[in-house]
Amino acid sequence: MEKFIKILKEKIKNINFNTQKCKRCLMDETASGISFSENGCNYCEEFLKIYEILTKNKPNLDDLKERIIRSKPINSKYDCIVGISGGIDSSYTLAKVKEIGLNPLAVHMDNGWNSELATNNIKKLISSLNVDLYTHVIQWDEYRDLMQAFFDADVIDIELLYDNAALAVCYQQAQKYGLKFILAGTNTSTEGFRMPENWNWYKFDKKNILSISKRNNVKIKTFPTIGTIDLVFFYKFKRIKWFNFLDYLENYNKFEAISILQDKYNFKPYPYKHYESIFTRFYQGFILITKFGIDKRKNHLSSLILTNQMEKKEALEILKEIPYPSEKDLVEDIEFFLKKMKWKEKELEEYLQRPPKKHSTYGTEINIRNFFKKIQKIFPLPL
Numbered sequence: 001m002e003k004f005i006k007i008l009k010e011k012i013k014n015i016n017f018n019t020q021k022c023k024r025c026l027m028d029e030t031a032s033g034i035s036f037s038e039n040g041c042n043y044c045e046e047f048l049k050i051y052e053i054l055t056k057n058k059p060n061l062d063d064l065k066e067r068i069i070r071s072k073p074i075n076s077k078y079d080c081i082v083g084i085s086g087g088i089d090s091s092y093t094l095a096k097v098k099e100i101g102l103n104p105l106a107v108h109m110d111n112g113w114n115s116e117l118a119t120n121n122i123k124k125l126i127s128s129l130n131v132d133l134y135t136h137v138i139q140w141d142e143y144r145d146l147m148q149a150f151f152d153a154d155v156i157d158i159e160l161l162y163d164n165a166a167l168a169v170c171y172q173q174a175q176k177y178g179l180k181f182i183l184a185g186t187n188t189s190t191e192g193f194r195m196p197e198n199w200n201w202y203k204f205d206k207k208n209i210l211s212i213s214k215r216n217n218v219k220i221k222t223f224p225t226i227g228t229i230d231l232v233f234f235y236k237f238k239r240i241k242w243f244n245f246l247d248y249l250e251n252y253n254k255f256e257a258i259s260i261l262q263d264k265y266n267f268k269p270y271p272y273k274h275y276e277s278i279f280t281r282f283y284q285g286f287i288l289i290t291k292f293g294i295d296k297r298k299n300h301l302s303s304l305i306l307t308n309q310m311e312k313k314e315a316l317e318i319l320k321e322i323p324y325p326s327e328k329d330l331v332e333d334i335e336f337f338l339k340k341m342k343w344k345e346k347e348l349e350e351y352l353q354r355p356p357k358k359h360s361t362y363g364t365e366i367n368i369r370n371f372f373k374k375i376q377k378i379f380p381l382p383l
C-alpha cells in the first residue's frame, strides 16, 4: 500500500506545482486549450462572464415555481423530479424545493458505491421532508462488469457510467409521471467552472458505453442509459427540461448549505466534494490523479475562489495535500476498491501503468453532439 501513497504524492507534486499556473484561479497546463493572459486565463474569464450575467439577471424563483405548478398533470401527486446523489448540492436542492411548497419525487440511482454516510443522509432527509423517493438499483455484478470494461478500455471517464445512468433515470421518471421539470443540484457558483475537454467525456455518449461494454461481452439488463437522440426525444417532444435549481437562489453558498443541512436535518458533512460515493472519491482522489494526471480539485476550488467562498492561499495549501483526510483513509479506500472489484494489488498497479486511451478510440456519438452544438441557436439542447 505504501507504494500507492508514494505514487499519489509524487504525482500531486508534479501536476499541481510543476506546471504553468493562472494568476487568478488554479487552472494550469493540465487543462486542454488553456491560454494565459495578464490577469488570468480563458477558463476563469469565461466563468466570471457567466457568473456576472447570472448575478445581474437572477432567474426568478417565483416564476419557476409558478411554471412548475402550472405544468403539473391533473391527478399527479408530484409536480417535479429532484435527482439526489446524497451530496450537499442535491440534498440542499431537495430541501429547498420542498420548503417553497413544491411536491417533488426524489430520484436516486444506486450503483452499489454509496458511502454509508450518504445512505444515512438520504434516509434522514427523505423522512424529515416527507417526500417520496424512487431508487433505481443497478445489479452489482452488472455494474462491476461495466466498470471492468471501462478499466480495460483505459478511458478517463469511468464516472460516465454513473452520470449517464443518473441522467437516464431522472428523464425516465419524469416521462413516467408526465412531469416537465427536473430540478438538479448543478449550479454555477460551485460548479459553473467549465471542465476542460481532456478531463472527462460527453455524458450522453450512450454509444461509447455500449461499444466499450461490448468489448467485454457485458449484458446490459438493469443499467439505464440515455443517448443524444433520447435527449432530443425527452427535451423536444416530451418537453422535459433540466434546471440548475441552485442558480435560482440568492447567493448559494456551499458552507451555509452544509450548516443548514446539519442543523435542520442532522446531516453529516463530507470532507470533500463528491465524497458521497466511495468510488467517486477514490476515482477523483486517486485514479484520476495517478493514471491520468488530472486533479479536479483545481476546478472545484477555482469556482470557490472566484465567488469569494475561499481564499486562493487556502486553496493552494489544499492542493499540496492528498485529497484524503489521512493516508489511512486512502489505504482503506484502496482496500475496499480492490475487494469490491475482485482485484489484486498487482492489477491496480498494471492498470495505473498502462497508458490512457481516448474515448473516441471506441464507438462514440461525439460527432452528433458536435452537430447539435453547432445548431444550438436554432435547436437548443442541454448538452
Ligand SMILES: [Zn+2]
Binding pocket: 022, 023, 024, 025, 026, 027, 040, 041, 042, 043, 044, 045
Ligand atoms: Zn484562471
